Amino acid sequence: MTGSLLWFDVALAGTLILLAVRVLTAPDLFQAIVLFIVFGLVMTIAWCRLGAIDVALAEAAIGAGLTGALFLNALAARGAREAGALPAGRGTSATRPVGAGRSHAAAVAIVAAGVAGVAVLAPILLRILQRNAVAGPVATTAQSPVLEALPQSGVTNPVTAVLLNFRAYDTLLEVAVLLLAVLAASSPRRPAARGREAPSGRVLGAFLRLVIPLIVVVAAYLLWAGAKAPGGAFQAAAMLCAAGVLLAVSRASVPRRLLRSWRSLLSLGLAVFLAVAFAGMLYGGRFLEIPAGRAGLLILLIEAALTLSIMAILVTLFAGGQPLETGRLPDRSGEHAGEQGEPATARAWEPRP
Amino acid sequence: MTSAACYVVAGAALLSLGMAGLFFCRDVLRKVLAMNLAGSGVFLMLVAPAGSEPGRPADPVPHALVLTGIVVAVSATAVALSLFRQLSEHEHAVRPEDKVEG
Numbered sequence: 001m002t003g004s005l006l007w008f009d010v011a012l013a014g015t016l017i018l019l020a021v022r023v024l025t026a027p028d029l030f031q032a033i034v035l036f037i038v039f040g041l042v043m044t045i046a047w048c049r050l051g052a053i054d055v056a057l058a059e060a061a062i063g064a065g066l067t068g069a070l071f072l073n074a075l076a077a078r079g080a081r082e083a084g085a086l087p088a089g090r091g092t093s094a095t096r097p098v099g100a101g102r103s104h105a106a107a108v109a110i111v112a113a114g115v116a117g118v119a120v121l122a123p124i125l126l127r128i129l130q131r132n133a134v135a136g137p138v139a140t141t142a143q144s145p146v147l148e149a150l151p152q153s154g155v156t157n158p159v160t161a162v163l164l165n166f167r168a169y170d171t172l173l174e175v176a177v178l179l180l181a182v183l184a185a186s187s188p189r190r191p192a193a194r195g196r197e198a199p200s201g202r203v204l205g206a207f208l209r210l211v212i213p214l215i216v217v218v219a220a221y222l223l224w225a226g227a228k229a230p231g232g233a234f235q236a237a238a239m240l241c242a243a244g245v246l247l248a249v250s251r252a253s254v255p256r257r258l259l260r261s262w263r264s265l266l267s268l269g270l271a272v273f274l275a276v277a278f279a280g281m282l283y284g285g286r287f288l289e290i291p292a293g294r295a296g297l298l299i300l301l302i303e304a305a306l307t308l309s310i311m312a313i314l315v316t317l318f319a320g321g322q323p324l325e326t327g328r329l330p331d332r333s334g335e336h337a338g339e340q341g342e343p344a345t346a347r348a349w350e351p352r353p
Numbered sequence: 354m355t356s357a358a359c360y361v362v363a364g365a366a367l368l369s370l371g372m373a374g375l376f377f378c379r380d381v382l383r384k385v386l387a388m389n390l391a392g393s394g395v396f397l398m399l400v401a402p403a404g405s406e407p408g409r410p411a412d413p414v415p416h417a418l419v420l421t422g423i424v425v426a427v428s429a430t431a432v433a434l435s436l437f438r439q440l441s442e443h444e445h446a447v448r449p450e451d452k453v454e455g
Contacts, residue, residue: 009356013363020367020390024374029382036386043393046360051411052400058423067389067427074382074434081445110373117369118362125361129402146413158413159420167417174421181428185435234424310424317431320438 009049015042021114025107033071040064053230054159057222061238062314069245069318154295155227163232164299168288172277175270175306178313182266185317204250215243223307227296233303237310244315262312269309273302360401367394385433392426 019039026032040063047056146158146166153161163171219239226232258265276298277288285291290298371391378384396419403412 006356006359009359013359016363017366017370020370023386023390024370024378024383029380032383032386036389039390039393043397046363046397047400049356050360050400052416052419055396055400055416055419055423058420062427063389063393063423067430070427070431070434071382071386074438077438078382078441081441106377106379109377110370113373113377114366114370117372118366121365121369122362125365125398125402126358129355129358129361144410144412147410158410159416162413162417163420167414170417170421174424177425178428181432184432234420314427317428317435320435 005049012042012046012049016046017114021107021111024110029075030072033068033075036071037064037068040068054157054232054235057230057235058238061235061242065242066238066245066314066318073318073320152292152295154290154292154297154299157226157228157230157232159230160226160232160299164302165290165295168273168277168290171306172270172273172288175273175309178310179267179270182313182316185320208246208250208252212243212246215239219243219307223303224300226303227300233306234310236303236307237314240307240311241314241318244311245318248315248319262316265308265312266316267309268312269302269306272305276302357401360397364394364397364401367391367397370394381437382434385430385437388433389426389430392422396422 016039019035019042023032023035023039026035040059043063044056044060047053047059146162149166150156150158150161153165155161155165219236222231222239223233223236224231226235276290280289280291281287283291368391371387371389371394374387374390375384378387399415399422400419403415
């Protein structure tokens with residue numbers, strides 16, 4: 001971070017704050033969500049300026065992309081509910097300003113609270129920054145335990161080493177949290193009325209045929225490169241999840257074999273992670289102690305399983321928490337197209353054999 | 354003021370704006386948006402002091418923490434939106450004409 005680009009950093013930080021204020025005070029919800037996605041992309045640039053490339057990759061794919069898609073989904077579902085499941089031409093009711101008379105006061109309150117918060121927090125944080133600078137940089141190789149132990153971790157990317165070796169316990173619990181989120185987001189759902197027809201168009205089909213293989217290749221590269229360069233399981237999973245979301249939104253058909261094993265795909269990552277963790281104990285180590293000799297290979301194995309699993313989890317979260325059992329991915333209203341043409345009025349949830 | 358300082362201040366502003374939005378916004382979707390903004394602010398405050406400068410590599414531990422934080426934030430958002438949807442569907446399902454039959 002050179003001083004000559006300070007003006008850029010100041011402008012970027014200012015843009016972030018302005019976007020945040022606008023997200024919270026824009027009367028139109030759709031506009032707010034789109035601004036939130038833009039906010040996520042500007043955050044990606046901020047992460048790059050701070051030297052956190054792994055975080056930038058994750059923020060772009062998950063923080064901006066998937067979160068924005070989740071919000072748009074929720075907004076569309078709410079619009080469909082309020083309009084009585086009518087066609088989406090009249091979807092403005094969901095974006096009607098809420099509490100229009102009070103929004104001005106709320107906006108002023110939010111900005112005032114923002115200023116007050118900065119006035120309170122900023123001096124403390126700036127003093128911490130100064131103490132960091134005065135006491136000497138913490139992360140020199142001579143003083144950072146992470147960088148010292150890096151050669152034994154099996155990878156050369158320090159962030160991957162921390163995520164999957166030194167603090168693998170956190171990542172293990174994180175995957176468990178993701179699985180819990182899928183459980184929490186699933187619900188017995190009453191079948192929605194027949195939705196709109198699948199979007200037709202040869203342009204869409206051609207676009208999917210072009211983009212999805214590219215996404216798969218880039219995701220495989222990110223997974224492989226995560227050991228040496230910014231990348232890794234989460235970023236690769238986020239890219240594959242983007243492909244899954246594209247398929248879900250365009251209601252394309254997916255290979256049956258993939259959908260039948262969807263549930264095992266969800267838990268594959270955690271299972272492999274736990275297997276490696278316990279296997280260490282068999283060879284005389286402790287739980288989750290990765291032997292230094294095989295660390296690179298084991299980390300790649302765990303990351304590969306995690307990529308598939310997290311992709312499945314994120315797509316399931318986007319699709320409304322329903323396990324994908326039928327012949328098509330469910331569309332945004334949770335409707336399934338049954339394999340043998342089951343009637344739409346079947347019971348909302350039936351345990352699968 | 355260094356580059357890291359601007360991002361730290363921006364992070365503090367985002368956190369306060371997000372918490373204020375959580376309290377003052379009436380719409381649930383906007384509350385969840387505000388929660389995400391507050392989360393982004395916290396991430397900025399974590400990573401900005403650990404940034405890389407010439408002669409000093411970046412501290413990877415906050416990066417890993419923030420990476421985990423982003424993933425957990427998206428799953429929390431998904432659960433919040435799903436709960437909101439389930440609640441709305443439940444409320445929409447109980448209509449006056451149904452109550453007459455019961």
